[in-house]
Amino acid sequence: MPNRPRRFVPGVSLHVRQRGNNRCAVFGDDEDYESYLLMLRSATARYDIAVHGFSLMTTHTHLQLTPSTEIGASAAMKELGVRYVLYFNRRYQRVGTLWTGRFRAKPIDDERYWISCLRYIEQNPVRANIVVQADQYRWSTYRAHAFGDAVEWLASHPVLDALGSNPEQRRSAYRAICATPLTTAELVRQRFDDPAQTRVRPRSDPGLTPSPSEGDPGSLEATAPRRRSRSRSSP
Secondary structure, three states: OOOOOOOOOOOOOEEEEEEEHHHOOOOOOHHHHHHHHHHHHHHHHHOOEEEEEEEEOOOEEEEEEEEOOOOHHHHHHHHHHHHHHHHHHHHHOOOOOOEOOOOEEEEOOOHHHHHHHHHHHHOHHHHOOOOOOHHHOOOEOHHHHHHOOOOOOOOOOHHHHOOOOOHHHHHHHHHHHHOOOOOHHHHHHOOOOOHHHOOOOOOOOOOOOOOOOOOOOOOOOOOOOOOOOOOOOOO
16 A cells, blocks of 8 residues: 655645665765756746755765645655666666655754754864865755855755845854854754654654754765676766
């Protein structure tokens, strides 16, 4: 029996995470990251979802987005997940699942939590010891928010707009905010293992299970997919 789409409150932002099965690598090279972002852009545009930030890690993904309908987030993430798995399995000549179950989402219910969630997402590569500074990581939106790097399909949000009267003031304010490390309480709040923090519409199917805390990059040794040496066309 297929899973029912989970319903979320329209206009309320979500922190969405999806992890590779058994913490396997879900990206092997730059082409994979670029392909995922193209599919993310397409799926969120189709279901009228505003994407505010992301961080694509080796073994999992983080997204901060705001749906405009109750089932938009579920529909977009299903489309994204299915398309990417088909692409990934064909490219690396593999079969079977890539993700650990369904995506997980937490509503962002206040302004302070909204900005700390974005900081958490964009600083994930630093906590995982992949880079020393967030602006060194290519596959996140930190440089877009902190320095104005162009990501034309990235949506702003009233919380970001309130940081300053013009783009440069907002970027400067965001850099200053990110210069202060997240507190332990802020880090704990980002975890996905608190059912009370995962509110969805009545009669929906949360499908949530406890998980380890974030910031763990998983095993980065021998997890990247290996392609055969013969050439193949990209999907």
